[in-house]
Amino acid sequence: MASKIWSGRFGGGVLVLALVILGAAYAFKAGGQSDMAGSAPVAPLALTSGSFKDGDTMPQKLTCDGLNISPDLQWLSAPSDTKSFAIVMDDPDAPLGFTHWIAYNIPPDTRDVAEGASTHNKRFDHAAEGVNSFGDIGYGGPCPPSGPPHHYVFHVYALDVNPALPPGQARDQLAASVRGHVLAEGRITGLYGR
Template sequence: MALNQRSTPTIAAFLALLSLGAVCACRRQSSGDLAEGQTPASLIITSSSFANDDRIPQKFTCDGAGLSPDIQLPSPPSGTRSFLLVMDDPDASGFVHWIVYNIPPDTHDIPEGASSGGRLPAGAAEGENSINKAGYFGPCPPPPSPHHYVFRVYAMDKTLDLPAGETKKDLADAVKGHILAEGRLTGLYTRGGG
């Protein structure tokens, strides 16, 4: 069957939509959650910097000072030996913005600016983010759509015997089967004030 000139753009558009659907389906399968496949108890994570599902203030982004926000941790469940914090952007294929592990279980607050200000809890280590640096990298999405930034906190039944600077991939194997509880805090940011 020969294709006429009118059907060629239609077929091309159909193939483009089909491939976009395949990419979106693949992205949905990777949630970025280290507890995937497990059923941990729930933790309630809060912040004095922003409310859940609210806009992240500019000072915590690449458009501001790039400070790490305040993260408030709950009392841990019995058996907790450490907390793990992972901040990523699921709208950017799980771009990792911040990892902190071996947070002592008696920690109730990671203060604003802790990453750059040397104010992490004693014994905690920062992992490598997606720009290949240890520490916090604030939201910096391309305009115009808002991106969601998910702060996941895991209560672990062990401390991780890992050096500072580990990646999320490195942590995935180390935490498997050791997550007691998980909590999430989500913030949104759009460049240009949205």
């Protein structure tokens, strides 16, 4: 009887509350809030790719249905006091978010990353890579379930520190060490669906 009263009086309210909290969390992520930069405003970093144009479909070779290689990325206008760069690729359309690539300790004179610099079997030279949501170190390309295309956002951060973290860190570990140290951020978004 007590469980019937609980589910009748409170169950629906608890479910609605849970959905509101999840919706707010998704809206925060989808709105482009950066867990790396925190709430501090940062300068824009011009970010482009020779592999795809911002807002276009990513070529299959960059996905799990192809060669699963990282795209070409180039950036300009980094602040002069940049000490290192970090790259994060994520999928805000996944229900809980999904991190596909984390690279950090990238030297401050770097302005591009060649296509295929990171794969499941090859590490990105002159940088450390973290653990993605697949549980692997390195790049893990788009691999969405069937349905509408997902948005894959590449962030490049210019940092005023070199976090000097060892390889294999999780996204939250990187975020904790660079929060408050992001000078500029560039973003580019590719789409992929099945």
